[in-house]
Amino acid sequence: MSLHERHRNIIDFALSSLGRRWKKNLALTVVYAFVVFTLASVVFFTEAVKSEARAVLRGAPEIVVQRLMAGRHDLIPESHIDVLRKITGTRQVQGRLWGYYFEPSTGANYTVVASGEPPLEPGTIAIGQGVARTLNAGEGxxxxxxxxxxxxASFEVVRVFSHESELVSSDLIEMHADDLRAFFGVPEDYFTDITLKVRNEKELVVVADKIRRLLPDTRPILRDEILRTYDSLFDWRSGLLLVIFAGAVAAFVIFAWDKATSLSMEERREMGVLKAVGWETSEVIAMKSWEGIIISLAAFFGGTVLAYVHVFFSSAFIFEPVLKGWAVLYPRFQLVPQIDPYQVLALFFLTVVPYTVATVIPTWSAATVDPDSIMRL
Amino acid sequence: MPTRKSTIFFVLAGLGAGALAVMVAHAHYRHQKAQAAWNESAALVKRLDLTDLCLFTDARYARHPSMADRHTPFQDSPMAMEHFPSGTLISPPPHLRPQ
Structure with missing residues (x-):
């Protein structure tokens, strides 16, 4: 009999064996699939956010200069702009005006930014989709x-930012710089922070060092640092993700422990009968391995596909209460999938392999015992 | 002759692998289609000099993590510990971590 035919026969037998205990195996597969679903959802969500951040924040300022006072971000005087302009290699040094606005009637927090080029007319604003939703407002x-x-002060809405840009604009209110100063009471010769560009990107770090030396009350933040912020944003070590990963690892340990210590009496007797009727130890181990592979493959495929649907077709609705936190304004964005085959492979090896190995070890110890003694148990 | 169980298993495993392949292809397609929307968002980021994604709006250091200062966990008083749920999801930006 060929190796292929032999294994097909073993798989036939393994499936029949699983079918005899279908309730237990179904429950096991559902729980296992849920663990894979949770892990895959987190991986898909975080990778998609990181990819989106890299794509849209490439237009962020090259350097942002913040002033710190008593350890806190403070308004920066206009005179700092002149100092920065004198640094060799800098260009387009300009003040940036922005702030936060708490809307008492809705309880939502908005980000108010001064208009860029071309500026909005005084008395008019452009708002994000989240602002439009919470205030029930539209153009006009x-x-x-x-x-x-x-x-x-009343402002006329002249534009609502598109739904596609909601990941950067959901809570934005764009208004004329003069309106913003009057609205927040920002003095004429102060800005929230300063942005600048550098002629040669290779000199960014050198310019940042010069800024630190010339203006010791400030700190420069480079675009590269902004992008790296999002690369490490949902780091696995951060609180809740650590809990999720720890939960998943604990579930796998329980699976493995259960498999390693509790081959049921029925399963042991089955192995004894198989050996008594002429099965070799290697064939019994192959049969049990196939059982493990069948269950873990079913859980892996089911969990991964459901996670994809959850994150990219239903806006990760299970994560929504956690992501929403205490916020009234919750951005509704449809993430663009970013699937790296490496991620899927890593998920496969982290889930399928440990379970299959955990199935083989107790089988090996049971299958090497004399069949007569197993059947007498 | 009845269909063998192993045949059903191989067909289902093939369908599972096919579903993964469809997933990867769909992701690639959506990626291509998203370029225009990303360009629009990137243009808005450039025009308004934005620095962060709008993922959370409950705490200022979660709304603008890259602009957060070193003392945000104690922003209200020296003993005020982290209490925003979003703060438990994100880790501090690399430029605020000890080198």
Whole structure:
């Protein structure tokens, strides 16, 4: 009999054996698939966010210069711009105006930014989809916002940012720089921070060092650092992700422990009968290995495909309560899938292999015992 | 002659592998299609000098993690520990970690 035919016969027998205990095996597969689903969902979600961050933040400022006072971000004086302009290699040094606005009627937090080029007309604003949703506002509507002096100012919505840009614009309110100054009470000769460009990108680090020396009350943040922030954003060591991964690892340990210590009496007797009727030890081990492979493959395929549907077709609705946190405004973005075959392979080896190995070890110890003594148990 | 169970298994395993291949192909297709939307977002980022993604809006250091200062976990008082759920999801940016 060829090796192929022999293994097909063993698989036939393994499937029949699994079918005899179908309730237990189905429950095992469902729990196993859920563990794979959780891990795969986290991997798919974080990789998609990282890929999106790299794609859209390539337009971020090359260097942002923040002023720190008593360990906190503080307004930066206009005079710092002149100092920065004198540094060799810098260009386009300009102040940036932005801030946060808490909307008392909805309880939502918005990010207010000064208009770029071309600027909006004074008295008008452009808003993100999240702002439009929470305020139930659209183009042409007047929105009253409470200024720093307690008085309300009405702004006309002239544009709502597209749904496609929601990952960067959901909570944005863009307004004219003069309106922003008046609204937040920012003094004329101050900015929130300063952005600058460098003629030669290779000199970014040198320029940043010069900034630190010339303006010791500031800190420069490079674009590369902004991008790396998102590469490490959902680091596996961060709180909740660590809990999820620890839960998954604990579940696998329980699976493996269960397999390694509790071959049921029925399974042991089955092995004894197989050996008594002429099966070799290697064939019994192959049969049990196939059982493990069948269960783990079913769980792997089921869990991975469901995770893909969950993250990319249903906006990761299971994660939503966690991601939403205490926020009233929750951006509704449809992530673009970023599947690296390496990730799928890693997931495969992290889930299928340990389970299959955990199945083989107790089988080997049981299959090497004399069949007569097993059947008398 | 009835279909062998192993045949059903190989067909189902093939379908599973096929589903993974479809997933990878779909991801590639969506990636190509997303370029225009990404270019639009990148243009907005450039025009408004934005620095961060809008993933969370409950805490300022989660809304703009790259702009956060070193003292955000104690922003309200020296003993005020992290209490925003989003703060447990994200790790500090590399430029705020000890070198």
């Amino acid at each position: 509507d007047l929105i009253p916002l409470k200024g720093s002096k307690g008085d309300y």
